Amino acid sequence: MMLIYKGYTYTHMTHNTRWYCSKKAGGCRARLKTTSEGQLVQVLESEHNHPPPNLYRAASGKIIKVMQVKNIGPMTNAERQKKYRQKLKENNPEKYNEKRIAHLEKVKENKRKISELTDNEKEQRRRKWRQYSAKYYEKQKK
Numbered sequence: 001m002m003l004i005y006k007g008y009t010y011t012h013m014t015h016n017t018r019w020y021c022s023k024k025a026g027g028c029r030a031r032l033k034t035t036s037e038g039q040l041v042q043v044l045e046s047e048h049n050h051p052p053p054n055l056y057r058a059a060s061g062k063i064i065k066v067m068q069v070k071n072i073g074p075m076t077n078a079e080r081q082k083k084y085r086q087k088l089k090e091n092n093p094e095k096y097n098e099k100r101i102a103h104l105e106k107v108k109e110n111k112r113k114i115s116e117l118t119d120n121e122k123e124q125r126r127r128k129w130r131q132y133s134a135k136y137y138e139k140q141k142k
């Protein structure tokens, strides 16, 4: 019989309510007490002298790999966007394609030569540029 608690594996000796860390032989003193049904009663010693194992042998004799949950730091905006796009590509390829095409068209739009723009578009661009430079000069003054 084996017990897993917080990623650590425990085995019991004679008493089936006293669990010892599987690495007891390596000097680890971590111990738990449970009811005979396996409900945790008390953590007698929570300190381990080793990281949690990622492989253990189940009662059936099969070796099972235990995945440890890693703490992931906060994502940057670019990472979040990339993750979002990947998820969208998997879950909704149609929408993903739509977005991709929209993005490509936007890039194309920005690459268009001034001479290809209509007067209206030219004026819009000028206005944007003026706003942008006004902001820039304001920043310079400070």
Ligand SMILES: [Zn+2]
Pocket: 008, 021, 022, 023, 024, 028, 029, 030, 047, 048, 049, 050
């Ligand atoms: Zn241990």
